[in-house]
Amino acid sequence: MSTDDTSVPADRPTEEITVTVNGETVTTEVEPRHKLSDFLREHLGLRGVRVGCEHGVCGACTVLMDGDAVKSCLSYAVQADGAELETVEGLADDGSLHPIQQSFHEEHALQCGFCTSGFVMATKELLNENPDPDDEEIREGLADNICRCTGYQNIYEAVNRAADRMEDE
Numbered sequence: 001m002s003t004d005d006t007s008v009p010a011d012r013p014t015e016e017i018t019v020t021v022n023g024e025t026v027t028t029e030v031e032p033r034h035k036l037s038d039f040l041r042e043h044l045g046l047r048g049v050r051v052g053c054e055h056g057v058c059g060a061c062t063v064l065m066d067g068d069a070v071k072s073c074l075s076y077a078v079q080a081d082g083a084e085l086e087t088v089e090g091l092a093d094d095g096s097l098h099p100i101q102q103s104f105h106e107e108h109a110l111q112c113g114f115c116t117s118g119f120v121m122a123t124k125e126l127l128n129e130n131p132d133p134d135d136e137e138i139r140e141g142l143a144d145n146i147c148r149c150t151g152y153q154n155i156y157e158a159v160n161r162a163a164d165r166m167e168d169e
């Protein structure tokens, strides 16, 4: 069950954390029990962070922490103290889609879209580390993310397209 409510009752202990999220630095009080996924969604309003299984299985909640893909349902907000976080909301630049978002769009790599932000962030980590992955490397790079709708092939095509596009930029 989600611990969605991140408002802090007066009688609960809290810790101060400072995180940089999509380039903006935030200092705030959180309860130690609050998951990072709930903190991002409820406290910061970043609803692109999706919560599916809450068990580290589906990858819908994937965000980047200091450049590494993490499942935010398995992390506590206090563990992000001092970190740089990236969510899907930080990708578009002044209304223009990020090349990965554009490629997912063009390759029809989503249907319901519930998994998409997690796939996009996992792809960002993959292409940061390996700008020209082969098919096997793409499959391995996205193996922690589950999609119930697309059958994956279009997602892999989108990653290939994004890699080409980012190489050309």
Ligand code: FES
Pocket (backbone or CB within 6 Å): 050, 051, 052, 053, 054, 055, 056, 057, 058, 059, 060, 061, 062, 071, 072, 073, 074
């Ligand atoms: S919600 Fe985090 S892995 Fe499924």
Ligand code: FES
Pocket (backbone or CB within 6 Å): 109, 110, 111, 112, 113, 114, 115, 116, 146, 147, 148, 149, 150
């Ligand atoms: S597009 Fe629906 S779960 Fe992936």
